[in-house]
Amino acid sequence: MGGAAPAAAARGALLAAAALAGVAWQLRQPDLLPAGGATGMTLLGLAGLLLLWRWRGRASVVPVLMVLVALLAFATTEQRARAGLADRLEAAQDGQDFLVTGSIAELPRSGPSGTRFVLDVEAAAQAGVPVRLPSRLLLGWYRGFDEDGLLGGPSEEVRAGQRWRLTVRLRAVHGSANPHGFDLELWAFERGYGASGYVRALAGSPPQKLDEAAAHPVQRLRQHVRDALLLRVADPGAAGVLAALAIGDQAAIDREGWELFRVTGVAHLMSISGLHVTMFAWLAGGLIGALWRRHPRLPLRLATPQAARLGGFLAAAGYALVAGWGVPAQRTVWMIGAVVLLRALGLRWPLHAVLLAAALVVVAVDPWAMLQPGFWLSFVAVALLAASEPAHDGRVLVTSGWRARLVDALRGGLRTQLVATAGLTPLSLVFFQQVSVVGFLANLVAIPLVTLLVTPLALLGVLLPPLWPLAAALVQGLGHLLQGLAALPLATWSAAVAPPWAMATGLLAGALAVLPLPWRLRWLALPLLLPLLAPPIARPAEGEFALVAADIGPGTAVLVRTREHLLLFDTGPAYSLEADAGGRVLLPLLRARGERRIDTLLLSHKDTDHVGGAATLLTALPVGEILHALPEAHPLLAPPRPQRACRAGERWAWDGVRFEVMHPFDGEASDSAKPNTRSCVLRVQGRRGSVLLTADIEAAQEAALVQRFGDALRSDVMLMPHHGSRTSSTPGFLAAVQPRVAVVQAAWRSRYGHPAPEVLARYEARGVPVVRSDRCGAWTLQADGAVQCERQQRRRYWHHRLAAPVTGP
Numbered sequence: 079m080g081g082a083a084p085a086a087a088a089r090g091a092l093l094a095a096a097a098l099a100g101v102a103w104q105l106r107q108p109d110l111l112p113a114g115g116a117t118g119m120t121l122l123g124l125a126g127l128l129l130l131w132r133w134r135g136r137a138s139v140v141p142v143l144m145v146l147v148a149l150l151a152f153a154t155t156e157q158r159a160r161a162g163l164a165d166r167l168e169a170a171q172d173g174q175d176f177l178v179t180g181s182i183a184e185l186p187r188s189g190p191s192g193t194r195f196v197l198d199v200e201a202a203a204q205a206g207v208p209v210r211l212p213s214r215l216l217l218g219w220y221r222g223f224d225e226d227g228l229l230g231g232p233s234e235e236v237r238a239g240q241r242w243r244l245t246v247r248l249r250a251v252h253g254s255a256n257p258h259g260f261d262l263e264l265w266a267f268e269r270g271y272g273a274s275g276y277v278r279a280l281a282g283s284p285p286q287k288l289d290e291a292a293a294h295p296v297q298r299l300r301q302h303v304r305d306a307l308l309l310r311v312a313d314p315g316a317a318g319v320l321a322a323l324a325i326g327d328q329a330a331i332d333r334e335g336w337e338l339f340r341v342t343g344v345a346h347l348m349s350i351s352g353l354h355v356t357m358f359a360w361l362a363g364g365l366i367g368a369l370w371r372r373h374p375r376l377p378l379r380l381a382t383p384q385a386a387r388l389g390g391f392l393a394a395a396g397y398a399l400v401a402g403w404g405v406p407a408q409r410t411v412w413m414i415g416a417v418v419l420l421r422a423l424g425l426r427w428p429l430h431a432v433l434l435a436a437a438l439v440v441v442a443v444d445p446w447a448m449l450q451p452g453f454w455l456s457f458v459a460v461a462l463l464a465a466s467e468p469a470h471d472g473r474v475l476v477t478s479g480w481r482a483r484l485v486d487a488l489r490g491g492l493r494t495q496l497v498a499t500a501g502l503t504p505l506s507l508v509f510f511q512q513v514s515v516v517g518f519l520a521n522l523v524a525i526p527l528v529t530l531l532v533t534p535l536a537l538l539g540v541l542l543p544p545l546w547p548l549a550a551a552l553v554q555g556l557g558h559l560l561q562g563l564a565a566l567p568l569a570t571w572s573a574a575v576a577p578p579w580a581m582a583t584g585l586l587a588g589a590l591a592v593l594p595l596p597w598r599l600r601w602l603a604l605p606l607l608l609p610l611l612a613p614p615i616a617r618p619a620e621g622e623f624a625l626v627a628a629d630i631g632p633g634t635a636v637l638v639r640t641r642e643h644l645l646l647f648d649t650g651p652a653y654s655l656e657a658d659a660g661g662r663v664l665l666p667l668l669r670a671r672g673e674r675r676i677d678t679l680l681l682s683h684k685d686t687d688h689v690g691g692a693a694t695l696l697t698a699l700p701v702g703e704i705l706h707a708l709p710e711a712h713p714l715l716a717p718p719r720p721q722r723a724c725r726a727g728e729r730w731a732w733d734g735v736r737f738e739v740m741h742p743f744d745g746e747a748s749d750s751a752k753p754n755t756r757s758c759v760l761r762v763q764g765r766r767g768s769v770l771l772t773a774d775i776e777a778a779q780e781a782a783l784v785q786r787f788g789d790a791l792r793s794d795v796m797l798m799p800h801h802g803s804r805t806s807s808t809p810g811f812l813a814a815v816q817p818r819v820a821v822v823q824a825a826w827r828s829r830y831g832h833p834a835p836e837v838l839a840r841y842e843a844r845g846v847p848v849v850r851s852d853r854c855g856a857w858t859l860q861a862d863g864a865v866q867c868e869r870q871q872r873r874r875y876w877h878h879r880l881a882a883p884v885t886g887p
Contacts, residue, residue, distance in 0.1 A: 089140060091431035094438040096144035100151030101445050108873045110163070116156035123150030155445045159875060165212050167250050167273035169879075173827055176211060177283055178202045179243045181293040183214065185300055185402070186236045187329045190655040192220035193236050196271065198293070200241075212272020217246060219277040219285075232277075233285065238301040241292035245283050248275035252826040252878045254629040255855025255869040256663055258511075258575055258670035267876040268446040296399055300325040303540055310543050315557065316550035322349050323528070324536040326401030333656065341570050342560045343517020344524040354533055355410040358397045361534075363390025387418045397537075409447055409456060412439045429464045433457055451509035455502060462501035463494060466592040495521055500591040500603075504584035507610050511670055512572045516563040527556055574672025576613035584610030615672045617641050618861035621734030621765035625859040627797070628667060629851045629868065630659040632825040632832075633687035636771060636797065637667075638762055641733040643677045647760060647771050652690030660691025665698055667856075675700040677732075680724075680760060681714065682773035683707045683753040689714060707742060707758040724758035726786070736763040740791070741775060741783060754800065755779055766863050767794040770815055774800040780811035791815045795859065798822035798841075798848070802833020812844055819847050819865075826852040826878075853880045 110116075126146040179201040186195040195217055202211040219232045236242075251274050253262025266274070277285060291298060303325050311317035318330035328349045331339075339345040367386030370376050376385070391414050398407035416436035420427060427435070437457055440447055447453045499518045506513045514520070535549035563569060576584065587606035590599060618624050618641050626637040630650035638645040650659025668676075679701050681689050692714050695701070703720035706712075715721055728739040741759035757773035770793035775783070780799065783791060796817035799806035801824045820841055824832040833850065841848050849857050855869030869877070 087425070087427040087431045090427065091434045092140060092144055093147050094431075094434040096147040097151040097438055098434070098441060098448070100148035101155050101441050102448055103148070104152045104155040104159070105445065105449060105874075107875055110160055110875050111156055116153045116160065119149050119153035120157070123147070123153060158445065162267060162270070163875070165214075165270065165272045167212055167248055169250075171209075171211070171248060171273075172250050173247065174204065175245055175247050175278065175280075176202050176204050176209065177243065178211065178215070178246050179241070179288070180215070181241045182236060182238050182297070183294055184297060185238050185304065185325075185327055185329075188236075192218055193232055194218045195236055197242075197244075211248070214270045214272055215246070215248065216251070216266065216271040216274045217244075217277060218275075234287070237290075238297035239291050239294045240287060241289040243283075243286045243288055245278045245280045245285070246275045247278055248273045249827055250274075250878050252852075254631060254663060255872065255877075256629050256667050257626070257856060257858070257868055259629075259663060259666060259856075263877050264446065264449060264874070268444065300327070300400060300402065304330070306543060307539070307546055310539075310546045311550045313550055313554060316553040319348055319553045320532075320536045320539070320546060320549055323354065323533045324401075324540060326404055326407065328404075333661075338557070338560055338564055340512075341514060341516075341564045342520040342524075343514030344520050344528075344560065347521075347524055347528045349404075354529070355394050355398055355407050356414065357529055357533070358537075359390040359394035359414055362393030363387060366390065366393075384422060387421060391415055391418045408444060409440045409453060412436070412443055413456070415439060429461070433461055451505075454509075455505060458505055459498055459502060462589070462592050463497055466497045466501070466594060492522070495525070497592045501588045504581075504588035504607060504610055507573055507584060508576070508581050511575055512570055514570050516566060516569050520560060520563050523559060524556060527552060532556075571611065572669050572674075573611055574613050574615050575670045576610050580609035580613045583607075613672070618733075618764075622861040623735045623762060623764045623769075624861045625762075625769060625795070626667070627821050627823060627849075627851060627857040628659075628663055629855045630663050630691075630823065632801070632828060632830070633659060633690065634682070634773065634797070634801075634823050635659060635664055635691070636823075637671075638769070639671075639673075640735045640764075643732040644673055644675070645678045645680060645732075645737070646676050646695070647680045648682050648688040648773070649679070649691035649695055651687040658691040658694055660694030660698075664691055664695060668699065673699075675702065677702040679704050680758060681706040681708055682724075682758040682771075683756050684709060684712060685753050685774065688773065705739075705758070707756045734765065737761070738763075740770075740787060741779060743782065743786070754805075759783065761791070761793060764861075766861070769793055769795045769797070769859075770817070771797045772799040772806075773797075774803075774806075776800060776803075776805040777808050780806060780808050784810055784814045788814060794818045796820050798833065798837075800832075801828075801830070802837045803830070804834045804837060807837045807840055809840060812840060812846070817846055819849060821849045821851075821857055823851045828852075 111119075123146045127143065127150070178197065178199055180197040180199045182195050183198040184196040186193050188194075197215045197217050199211050199213055199215060202209050219236065251263055251266040251271060253260070253266075279285065304321050304327055307321055307324065308314075308317050311320060315332065315335055318327075318332060318335060321327040321330035326349065331348060336345065336348075339348050363386040366389030367382050370380075370385045370389075371382045380388075391411075394414055395411050398404075398411045401407055413436040416439040417432060420432060420435060437453075440453070495518060499521075503513050532549050532552050535545045535552070539546040539549060583606045587603040587610070590606065591603040593600075618639060620641055622640075624639045626639075628635045628637065628650065631653070633651035634648040635650040636647040638647065646664070649664060652658040653662070676695065676699055679692065679695070681692060681704060683689075684707075689708070696714070696717070696719075701719060703722065704715070705722060705724055706715070707724045708715060724739050724742060726739055726741050726743045730737050738761045739758060740761055742756050754774040754776055755778065757775045757779070759773060759775060759779075760771045762769045762771070770791065776799070791811075791814045793815055794817065796815050796819075798820045799811070802822045822833045833848070838848060849867070851857065853869065854867035855871075856867075858866050858868070860866075869880070
């Protein structure tokens with residue numbers, strides 16, 4: 079019997095690992111299996127397991143069982159994915175209006191531009207005919223106008239649990255696809271958002287609130303707590319942190335707050351994370367155990383330790399539910415549940431087996447959790463803390479006195495922070511390409527303060543609101559400390575995305591740094607970590623350049639990289655008053671590529687779809703100079719930095735690559751001119767090819783360029799003028815440029831109809847392939863002439879299905 083339990087644990091761990099491998103395999107698929115394929119795999123796996131289970135104790139059978147378990151895990155994940163894809167907007171419904179009745183399922187997010195919310199659909203109709211729509215919609219109710227002039231904004235506050243009848247225009251969830259960028263379509267798929275859209279204020283069917291409290295009582299409770307907290311705490315920054323900790327409302331923290339927490343490495347504390355849920359379970363379990371032990375009869379029915387564990391699990395689940403049941407909180411609840419179940423069954427598995435079992439429970443509930451950094455950070459942190467425990471001889475050291483216990487607690491906390499910092503730094507670099515240098519110091523203060531004081535006060539404030547101002551004062555004090563740390567030189571270290579071998583050596587370095595090994599082995603962590611801290615970056619050779627036309631929606635943003643220099647042609651749009659392409663797309667893209675400065679920022683003209691992200695980039699990165707066609711009083715020109723206006727005929731060379739400004743001409747650059755007519759046009763000529771970046775020039779400017787430059791306009795790649803508008807791409811201009819490929823940056827289902835069908839027909843008539851960012855994602859031209867579409871490169875089955883993109887000639 080002594081060896082049976084360890085053997086069973088080992089077999090269980092192997093089978094859990096096989097199941098996780100099967101799920102991971104399925105998550106790598108670009109497409110689902112043909113109909114019936116997953117059912118066949120399920121039947122095969124079940125039949126094999128039933129046949130071999132009686133011999134499961136034999137070592138020779140375990141590998142076969144592992145294969146069958148992996149197949150079964152793959153198949154069940156496949157079936158769940160198919161069900162999720164079936165609950166999406168149909169292609170024929172994309173861009174259509176519907177009359178929808180439903181309830182507000184989550185806390186609405188309000189801002190200067192309007193309100194965003196999630197609607198659980200109860201009924202839907204189009205032209206009076208009932209239709210089937212996805213069960214959950216991600217909607218916006220904006221202030222302003224759409225293409226028909228019908229938005230208006232909410233007539234009254236939108237609150238969780240209300241039932242509304244709304245006219246909405248729906249579209250498929252379509253996110254940008256950029257190298258190493260955020261996958262919006264995965265995020266929506268994992269949460270069950272089958273479509274996105276916005277509310278329209280039609281005269282015949284105005285928005286109508288049907289019920290103030292129709293559904294979702296937990297969400298209504300969260301709304302009530304948030305409202306009370308915001309009224310009680312005057313400082314919006316501190317109130318946002320308390321709302322995030324008490325009810326999981328992370329949107330209550332503004333962008334500046336998140337940036338501060340990210341730079342100082344404490345962002346994990348400012349949301350309902352595994353640490354908060356585990357702490358709550360531990361406190362609740364201890365309280366329940368103490369009360370249970372004092373009852374005369376309850377311990378006879380259920381042992382006190384079991385009651386404490388079960389009570390802690392239920393309390394953690396309740397806390398996570400009130401906190402919004404976010405994915406990180408769910409993971410922690412199921413981890414705790416797996417441990418409680420193992421102990422209830424009398425199974426004392428080793429740590430690695432317990433972690434694998436807990437991971438299997440988490441993945442069984444949410445297979446796509448494996449794609450989230452938090453999944454790996456949570457499990458690796460626990461594994462490293464346990465594995466780093468030094469070996470001892472079994473003697474128990476008893477400390478007496480509060481001073482000795484305090485010293486032991488401080489030593490334990492310091493050791494835990496050291497292990498977490500050293501062990502998780504490589505993983506943070508792999509996932510985020512960034513690590514906080516001041517994070518160790520910041521967390522030494524923030525972890526006990528937030529975990530032991532701020533979070534309990536935020537939760538107790540739900541019952542005793544006067545406690546919230548005290549918690550807010552602690553948050554404000556912490557904020558002052560973090561601002562001081564963030565202001566230090568090199569507060570963060572950023573690195574480019576590393577190659578796989580550098581990631582592997584970096585992860586090995588993290589393990590060596592914390593494992594109880596001889597120091598001569600631990601010191602190897604330093605050289606092993608260097609390739610991850612400063613990975614090798616491939617740059618174009620002398621005379622060559624690489625180009626990335628980013629997927630930024632309705633606007634322009636193109637990176638041109640030579641061996642030693644970077645030029646950014648425009649910065650994309652401002653999506654709203656709270657977000658722009660600079661922060662959402664370009665800054666992460668530049669950091670992932672290892673770009674630490676922009677040598678020249680070229681702003682082609684003042685339209686916001688071209689300069690909307692400039693302010694964010696100018697704040698975040700050093701910029702050598704601004705080359706522009708902006709009015710003299712434009713706000714982007716106010717800070718003192720080198721700047722000059724675009725003038726046709728300007729030339730310079732970087733690393734053997736020639737740059738020439740071809741527009742505007744002298745006399746066309748007056749501030750009163752139409753912005754498009756002043757657009758800066760740039761031609762780049764390298765050893766292997768050339769690119770013409772045209773901004774928003776129109777027919778008159780195209781004709782002037784042909785007249786002045788003629789054949790000198792000829793280029794291998796051309797950025798389609800004015801996003802493919804009818805105003806541009808005249809036959810004479812196309813004949814002069816003779817592009818081998820045309821790239822158009824436009825939004826999916828562009829409200830302006832870009833690119834126009836008649837314009838596309840002109841390119842097709844000349845045999846010029848057109849690369850569309852809405853179908854291709856980011857388009858990359860490598861220095862060696864190779865091209866790729868990011869949407870095709872990283873395609874997975876949950877991504878929006880589109881026609882196959884053109885990549886080039």
